[in-house]
Amino acid sequence: MNVTPLPPSREAGGTAREPSPSDIRRWRRYLADERAEAAVYRDLAARRSGEEREILLALAEAEGRHQQHWIALLGDDAEPRSGGDTRTRVLGFLARRFGSVFVLALAQRSESRSPYEKDADATAAMAADERIHEEVVRGLAARGRSRLSGSFRAAVFGANDGLVSNLALVAGVSASGLAPGAVLLTGVAGLLAGALSMGAGEYVSVRSQRELLESSTPNPRTGNVVPDLDVDANELALVYRARGMTPEEAAARAGDMLADHALRDSSNDGDDHEAVGSAMRAATTSFCFFASGAIIPIIPFLFGISGIAALVIAAVLVGGALLATGAVVGILSGGPPLGRALRQLAIGYGAAAATYLLGLAFGTVVG
Template sequence: MHRSEPTRRQINRWRQYLANERAEGALYREIARKRTGEEREILLSIAEAESRHEAYWRNRLGEHVGLPRKASLGTRMMAWMAKRFGTFFVLALMQSAEARNKYVDDVDASDQIAADEAIHAEIVRGLAARGRARMSGDFRAAVFGANDGLVSNLALVLGMVGSGASAHVVLVTGLAGLLAGALSMAAGEYVSVTSQQELLAANRPDPEAAGALPKLDVQANELELVYRARGMTPEDAQLKAQRAFEAIREREEAAEGAIDVEPREEDHGGSGLSAALSSFLCFGVGALIPVLPYIFGASGAVAAWIAGVLVSLALLITGATVGLLSGVAPGKRALRQLLIGIGAAGVTFGLGSIFNVSV
């Protein structure tokens, strides 16, 4: 079938697609270089698919392929990050990028390429989810602890400024808020992580119970009741119990793990003590930023403005980090974090102005 001559706009768009596909394939291979086992194989398979896409656009361009063009800025930035930082953050960024399937509304792209990109987004989502699961609770506590310290202590400091308190009172109040908040966060994190671990432990089957299976009466239904107690339907529980007894008859060692109904949930949250320490330190660092101008002798509106600017920059950083962890565009999360933090501080400043203690 004869193809019509492509327009200048099509040629430019196809050349950009070609450059992006080439760069994305290299990016997946770079990430695969840092991984092992199944994840490495999956990433290399995606890279092969990107090579097929590259060949598709080279074929469409034909004699118009021209000189190699630079990939998009976003793709080049992810390639730079992949060489210098951990692969989890790059995969989280790529999850967001792959979700924006550029071929869905492009009539020049084949249905297969559009479908490939949609599946790639789900593959990257799965790989990023593995990274999130492996992420320790200490890191999570650090990110959210720092963010809470920034917002809560900026609000406290500006509330005191709005009330007309002196610089000395604002400094003392800010330091007191730092200490109280850090201790509260640490205690809450310790209780949260420890309670979660205790709940998970309580839900796990007793390993010693498996040793009783070979001695059970096959005609009775005790094992079936175990499965039903764990949420299975009577029919499924009966079938699973029958299979378990058959396995026991063939090989008694097969009884090990037979009581499990679902795969055991792994705990990646770290210890309660380490999460508490991480939360305490990071909340303290975040809460220290709003009081830095007062520590160095600034006062009045100048100190308040400096505190606001410093906290705004820190909120943008923590918001972007949370966005990366969530697999969404970091820019939107950074802006949301900034608006929430500044909004809370502004409301507290207004409430403090109502009281106007002028200490």
């Protein structure tokens, strides 16, 4: 077990220095964060089994070692306890309620922001632990991202396309001078047409990708003929040469397979299929999320609001939704949520502004 040594300030026989009130506050904050992070990992472990559970419990144990460092440093000042920073408390709440990949993605970002490398009161081993923890959590989060990647991609793309395309459509036709009823009808038509198109396109895309992967997957029945192969004219070596190995590498691999009387494929096809996801699920997700996004720009028109007021309300509603979808993408990708949210907002508003100006120009020409 990695034992964390005490810094000279409180180490027995060292040159003791009396900690300042700011030192104590900082150490208490670190201690509270370590306790909260350990609780997050234990809560997540309670919802997992097998290897993932063991990994999460090991992370919690490592955070416990860090706690002991700060407790020893603080001495009697280790109490009273505080609840850790707001971000870590939110992580704990989410872990207890959901235990999802969102929590792991947030935990990854939390580990990446460890201040130990720049704090003289933390040891080099603790700073290294935090870096390793970031990579461990990244690996766990990647498993979850792989499991939901197909549906998540369809959900994000569907919702974002619905928000942007229908806001742009409504803004353009409204700027051209059409009556409010015509604008509403156009928005509803855009919702239905876009949702059906997105669903059909997603189905064809995912289905085609799965078929391509399946065509590249070795036939499992091939293994049954391995014992009957002619050792002197080994056809199995051709299989590995077709996969890109040199003749020498292919012969060596074929020899191993003959010795074992089994054909083991070294590729990751199962994982590829899982990452691609179900075509029908992706299509349904894309349809529903496009429709849920596309209905937002026409909400003001459904309530009888028209003109600039309706467009402003629609833009505000869509802006909030774009910020939310961008933040979700940022969290799951391990990137900054605010940056991703603002990027989504800028793209959406840019498209709407362009079509609004085109609508104004078209209305002027026609008028």
